[in-house]
Amino acid sequence: MRKDYNLAKRQYVIGGFIVIIAIIYVIRLFNLQVMEAKYKDSADSNAFLRKAVYPSRGIIYDRDGRLVVYNQPAYDVMIIPRDIREFDTIDFCNAVNITPGDLVRRMTDMRDKRRNPGWSPYSPQKLLSHLSSEEYGRLQEKLYRFPGFYIQKRILREYNYNCASNVLGNIREVAPADMEKDPYYMRGDYMGDIGVEHTYERFLRGVKGTEVLMRDALGRIQGRYEDGALDREAIAGKNIKLSLDIELQQYAESLMVNKKGAVVAIEPSTGEVLCLVTAPTYDPTLLVGRERGNNYNKLMQDLDKPLLNRAIQATYPPGSTFKPTQGLIYLQEGIITPSTPFPCYHGFILGRLKVGCHGHGSPLPLKPALQTSCNAYFCWGLRAMIDKKSKYGSVANAFEIWKNHMVAQGYGYKLGIDLPGEYRGFIPNVEYYNKRYGDGHWSATTVISIAIGQGEILATPLQIANLSATIANRGHY
Known part of the structure; x- marks a missing residue:
C-alpha cells in the first residue's frame, strides 16, 4: 500500500491553521480581559461604584495659636456618564440654579479630552461645583429622579481674618497640567494656589480615601461591598503654624489702606517673618466658591495689581x-x-x-x-x-x-x-x-x-x- 504524502501535508497545514487561530483568540482574550482597561472599567462599573472620600484639609494657625484658616463643607454634583438616563433637564437646572444652555456646555466641556484628560464614561466626572446650602437641599430631595448623578462632599476654605491674602494663598481646581505632574489629582480636585497653601500643599491636602459601593442589575446602589472591606479611610491633612502674628498683620495692613507698597517685620534672632504686607490687597473670601473664577479675572485685570505680592515680588531702588x-x-x-x-x-x-x-x-x-x-x-x-x-x-x-x-x-x-x-x-x-x-x-x-x-x-x-x-x-x- 502506498502512503499519500499530499494528504499528510494537508493535515499539517490545517492543524497549523487551527493552532494559529487558537493563539490569536487567546491573545485577544488576554488583551480584552487584562490589557484593555476600558472593558475592565465597564465590567467593574456595572457592579461597583468607587467614590473618592476627600480628607479634611489642614488648618492654619498664627504664631500664637490663633485660628486663621479653617474648613467649611461644600458639595459638588458628580455624574457617571454611562449611567445617565433620560431625565427632566428643566427640573434639574431649576434645582441647581443654572440654565439648560449652561448644562449643555458643561456636558460638552466634560467630554473634551484636551480640557479633561481624565474623561471616561465609566468614571465619576464633576458637573457642577460649590452648591449653596439651598441648592444642595433642593437637589438632595429629588436626586432619585436623576440616574447617574450623585453629590460629592468636599471642603472650602473659611477665613477668620480679612487679611494676609497673598501670604495665605487659596485653593483652586486642578488643571490638566497639575494632573499630569501628580497622579494624586483627578478632575475636580482642589489644590493650593500661591502662598503657604501652595508651598505646603503636600502637607495640607492629606490622603484621599475610597468607598466601594455595590450596584444591582439596574445600577442602583445596594450598600458597601463586603461590608466595607475594600474601603480606605481618608487621612486628614496636617495643621501648620505660621510665624505670622495675625494681629500685627492686620494692623500693618490698616496702615497701608489706599497706598501702594509693602511692610515686612522680621524677628532678628530667628529670622521668622512676623508680618508681610502688600498693598493694595484683597479680601481672601473673593477666591472662595462658585464666583472664584470671575473674581480672579477681575483681580488680574485690576491696574493696581492686588495679586502682586510686593513684599517679595516687587523690586525698588533701596x-x-x-x-x-x-x-x-x-x-x-x-x-x-x-x-x-x-x-x-x-x-x-x-x-x-x-x-x-x-x-x-x-x-x-x-x-x-x-x-x-x-x-x-x-x-x-x-x-x-x-x-x-x-x-x-x-x-x-x-x-x-x-x-x-x-x-x-x-x-x-x-x-x-x-x-x-x-x-x-x-x-x-x-x-x-x-x-x-x-x-x-x-x-x-x-x-x-x-x-x-x-x-x-x-x-x-x-x-x-x-x-x-x-x-x-x-x-x-
Whole structure:
C-alpha cells in the first residue's frame, strides 16, 4: 500500500491553521480581559461604584495659636456618564440654579479630552461645583429622579481674618497640567494656589480615601461591598503654624489702606517673618466658591495689581536704607575706620560730577554720616575702594569684591522665604558694566549712584528688612 504524502501535508497545514487561530483568540482574550482597561472599567462599573472620600484639609494657625484658616463643607454634583438616563433637564437646572444652555456646555466641556484628560464614561466626572446650602437641599430631595448623578462632599476654605491674602494663598481646581505632574489629582480636585497653601500643599491636602459601593442589575446602589472591606479611610491633612502674628498683620495692613507698597517685620534672632504686607490687597473670601473664577479675572485685570505680592515680588531702588551696607563694606575692607572723615559741601562733587545732599556739618565720620544720611560720604567711600588699584590691582577686581560683600548681606539673590514667586532683585557685576560701558572704560565715578542705593540697584522689601534684622542680630541672618 502506498502512503499519500499530499494528504499528510494537508493535515499539517490545517492543524497549523487551527493552532494559529487558537493563539490569536487567546491573545485577544488576554488583551480584552487584562490589557484593555476600558472593558475592565465597564465590567467593574456595572457592579461597583468607587467614590473618592476627600480628607479634611489642614488648618492654619498664627504664631500664637490663633485660628486663621479653617474648613467649611461644600458639595459638588458628580455624574457617571454611562449611567445617565433620560431625565427632566428643566427640573434639574431649576434645582441647581443654572440654565439648560449652561448644562449643555458643561456636558460638552466634560467630554473634551484636551480640557479633561481624565474623561471616561465609566468614571465619576464633576458637573457642577460649590452648591449653596439651598441648592444642595433642593437637589438632595429629588436626586432619585436623576440616574447617574450623585453629590460629592468636599471642603472650602473659611477665613477668620480679612487679611494676609497673598501670604495665605487659596485653593483652586486642578488643571490638566497639575494632573499630569501628580497622579494624586483627578478632575475636580482642589489644590493650593500661591502662598503657604501652595508651598505646603503636600502637607495640607492629606490622603484621599475610597468607598466601594455595590450596584444591582439596574445600577442602583445596594450598600458597601463586603461590608466595607475594600474601603480606605481618608487621612486628614496636617495643621501648620505660621510665624505670622495675625494681629500685627492686620494692623500693618490698616496702615497701608489706599497706598501702594509693602511692610515686612522680621524677628532678628530667628529670622521668622512676623508680618508681610502688600498693598493694595484683597479680601481672601473673593477666591472662595462658585464666583472664584470671575473674581480672579477681575483681580488680574485690576491696574493696581492686588495679586502682586510686593513684599517679595516687587523690586525698588533701596535708596538710603542701602547706606549701612556700604559703611560695613568700607570698614571690612579697611578703606575707612569709624573716625575716617569725608567732606560734604551739599553733595559729592568731582569735576563736573555732582551727587546732591542736604545741609549738615562737614567733614564728618561714619556714625554722623549714617545719622544724617549723607550722600557724599558713601560716594567718596565707594570711589576710595573701587579705584584703589594699589590694593585690588584693577577696578574689576575691586568691584567683584564689593559685589560679593553685597551678596553676603542678602542682596542680588533670593533669601529663600517659603512663599512661591520670590524675586532676587539686582546687584550688577563686572560683566554687566563691561557690556554697558566697555571693558576697562568705567570706574567708580561712572557707577557712583550705586553707593547710595540708586542706579542699577534693585531690592525687594524683604531684602531691605532683612538687612535691618541682620544688623540687629550682630551680622547674622
